[in-house]
Amino acid sequence: MVARVQLPATAKPGELIEVRITIQHPMETGFRFELGGRPIPKNVINSLLVRYNGTQIFRAEMGSGIAANPYLQFHTVAKQSGEIEVAWIDDNGERGVEKAAIAVTSG
């Protein structure tokens, strides 16, 4: 699975930063059918966790109401340099992890 986590490259301590996540995933609803008429089983990313240097900062429980290739955007406060790690799991039990680094300097 391909995913992208976007952050500002640098931030000042205490600055509000925007985290944007996109994951390539069909988010299959379970309501669609193959050409042969067989139903396509539901498969969505049901749980997503975001950690900032190991501490959880955001968690999402998603259903089929979230569009394919889910996009999430939220905020957090820059504390220290390090990385933001996004981990997720779908209905098939497939896991994925993506990271992005941020440098926090008071310059």
Add this chain to the structure above:
Amino acid sequence: MLKRARRRFFSFLAGVAALPLLAARAASGQPVDPFADLVRKTTGGATVKPGRVTVDTPRLADNGHSVPLSVSVDSPMTAADHVRSITLLSQRNPRPLMATFHLDPAAGRAHVATRVRLNGSQRVLAIAQLSDGSFWSGEAEVEVTESACLDAT
């Protein structure tokens, strides 16, 4: 024999006469709102106050496959007073519970944006649970010209 037949005929007539009455009662009786039921389920029966939550979507979406939606909650986001979670509910989707986002006091700002699937024009509801346990809600009306739950193949 004849008497019984007549009696049966009259009871049948009475039954037919009562049919529209029954139908009228079903239509005008207790309004059953499945959406309210779902809201009750997500909040565990607690009352939801309207306000403090703003749902931002385009007023008109060409199709329901991917509708940008953002939710912001009026909250200082401090350890003492912050938004715990935001739940997105759809009125017309086959699975009305679209997502739940759990925020952290460290988020600094109670704002989440995503893209949702919508099965037709409807009201989208966002319910926020604050750290004091209270629930607040906001909603947006979206007009969807092509719904998401049709099979495109």
